[in-house]
Amino acid sequence: MLNIVLFGPPGAGKGTHSQRLVSRYNLKHLSTGDILRSAIQEQTEEGIEAAKFMDRGELAPDRIALKIIGQCLDEFNGTTNGFVFDGFPRTTVQAAEFDVLMKNRNTAVSLMLSLEVEYDELILRLEKRAQHSGRIDDGDISIIKNRIQVYNQQTRPVKEYYKKQGKYVEIHGMGTVDEIFQKICNVVELIESR
Numbered sequence: 027m028l029n030i031v032l033f034g035p036p037g038a039g040k041g042t043h044s045q046r047l048v049s050r051y052n053l054k055h056l057s058t059g060d061i062l063r064s065a066i067q068e069q070t071e072e073g074i075e076a077a078k079f080m081d082r083g084e085l086a087p088d089r090i091a092l093k094i095i096g097q098c099l100d101e102f103n104g105t106t107n108g109f110v111f112d113g114f115p116r117t118t119v120q121a122a123e124f125d126v127l128m129k130n131r132n133t134a135v136s137l138m139l140s141l142e143v144e145y146d147e148l149i150l151r152l153e154k155r156a157q158h159s160g161r162i163d164d165g166d167i168s169i170i171k172n173r174i175q176v177y178n179q180q181t182r183p184v185k186e187y188y189k190k191q192g193k194y195v196e197i198h199g200m201g202t203v204d205e206i207f208q209k210i211c212n213v214v215e216l217i218e219s220r
């Protein structure tokens with residue numbers, strides 16, 4: 027299986043490149059942010075709890091993110107070539123638990139692709155996205171900045187977890203979408219040919 031963790035701060039382009047990876051390599055897209063937003067709309071117990079954190083730009087509890095991913099793996103494992111994990115894992119606790127979830131299902135993360143984008147560019151992209159996304163956490167510059175801060179403090183360390191496993195690859199995320207996606211594909215094809 028080809029299991030890609032697509033990593034990077036809010037606004038780095040994870041959603042855009044996930045869509046492209048999914049269609050190029052015939053994978054299943056799992057975005058914990060999208061799944062949580064659906065749960066909020068459906069007013070499930072987890073959605074109601076997660077919303078309290080998400081609206082402020084904080085992370086939802088690890089327990090909720092892990093439960094969602096476990097359920098998705100059970101739903102799709104065996105019926106797909108692999109997954110693109112978009113926005114997960116976001117803490118080192120999630121990363122360690124994720125390894126266990128994958129191992130129990132006889133699979134593993136193939137690689138982490140980390141999209142590197144400068145701070146000023148992230149702010150510009152998120153402000154632009156805010157004009158049409160309708161997301162509460164895009165709606166206010168202080169929440170946008172808080173999400174980037176939460177990324178730097180709680181999520182960035184996840185890179186070290188995958189570096190230690192020799193699965194970490196950095197992608198310079200500035201330039202056109204086509205240019206960046208080409209770099210991503212070069213890495214994926216190298217991994218696949220091993």
Ligand code: ADP
Pocket residue numbers: 035036037058059060062079080081083084085086087088091112113114115116120163173
């Ligand atoms: P972005 O990365 O652009 O901010 P996402 O849709 O990935 O957007 O995430 C939106 C919000 O959903 C996050 O700020 C966080 O509150 C919540 N969230 C998404 N994935 C996770 C996760 N794995 N763990 C905890 N919270 C999450």
